[in-house]
Amino acid sequence: xxxxxxxxxxxxxxxxxxxxxxxxxxxxxxxxxxxxxxxxxxxxxxxxxxxxxxxxxxxxxxxxxxxxxxxxxxxxxxxxxxxxxxxxxxxxxxxxxxxxxxxxxxxxxxxxxxxxxxx
Ligand SMILES: [Cu+2]
Numbered sequence: 001x002x003x004x005x006x007x008x009x010x011x012x013x014x015x016x017x018x019x020x021x022x023x024x025x026x027x028x029x030x031x032x033x034x035x036x037x038x039x040x041x042x043x044x045x046x047x048x049x050x051x052x053x054x055x056x057x058x059x060x061x062x063x064x065x066x067x068x069x070x071x072x073x074x075x076x077x078x079x080x081x082x083x084x085x086x087x088x089x090x091x092x093x094x095x096x097x098x099x100x101x102x103x104x105x106x107x108x109x110x111x112x113x114x115x116x117x118x119x
Contacts, residue, residue, distance in 0.1 A: 022085050024053045024085075025051055025053060025087055027051060028051040028052060028053040028087065029043060029045055029050065029051065029052050029053065030052075030053045030055060031043065031052055031053070031054055031055070031064060031100075032055050032056075032057055033054060033055065033056045033057070033058055033062035033064070033080060033102070033112075034056075034057055034058035034062075035058045035059060035060060035107075035110070035112075036102070036107050036110035036111045036112035037111055037112055037114075038064065038100060038102075038112065038113070038114045040114070041100075041113070041114030041115070042114055042115050042117075043100065043114065043115065043116045043117070044116075044117045044118075044119065045093075045116070045117075045118055045119075046118070046119055047093060047094055047095045047118050047119065048092065048093070049089065049090070049091050049092070050089070050090045050093055050118075051087060051088070051089050051090075052064065052077070052087070052088040052089075052090070053085065053086075053087060053088075054077055054080050054085065054086045054087075054088055055080075055085045056080040056081065056082055056083065056084055056085070057083070058082065059082060060082065060104070061079050061080065061081055061082065061104060062079075062080055062102050062104060062107065062112070063076060063077045063078065063079050063080060063102055063103055063104065064076070064077045064088060064100055064101075064102065065077070065100065065101050065102070065103045066090065066093070066098050066099075066100055066116060067098060067099045067100070067101060068096070068098055068099075069096070069097065069098075069099075073103075074090070074093070074098070075088075075090045075093075076103055079104075093118050094118065095118050095119055096117075096118055097115065097116070097117055097118075098115070098116040098117075098118065099113060099114070099115060099116070100113060100114045100115065100116050101113045
């Protein structure tokens with residue numbers, strides 16, 4: 001968990017400074033967002049607190065939501081602007097299989113979804 005705290009501190013510092021390129025928090029899982037897919041589209045993480053690092057290299061805004069097998073959305077990231085990066089922290093996610101989707105209108109239907117395996 002020490003790496004997570006450092007990552008958050010770094011993110012806060014970058015917001016304060018502005019302008020500079022944010023760096024990926026240590027121990028985070030990087031996911032690239034484009035039209036209309038997640039890369040990688042198949043994610044695997046350990047249970048507990050999970051830190052995703054979302055990088056939008058597409059031409060429109062995207063986000064990442066985690067949906068369980070019953071269709072309930074457990075968590076949704078902030079919207080990531082074009083060319084931006086956002087840290088997305090998920091606490092206490094239990095082991096299991098989940099679906100990841102972009103909640104922007106039409107994106108999931110266009111193929112912007114994937115799987116998340118929590119072990
Ligand atoms: Cu999207």
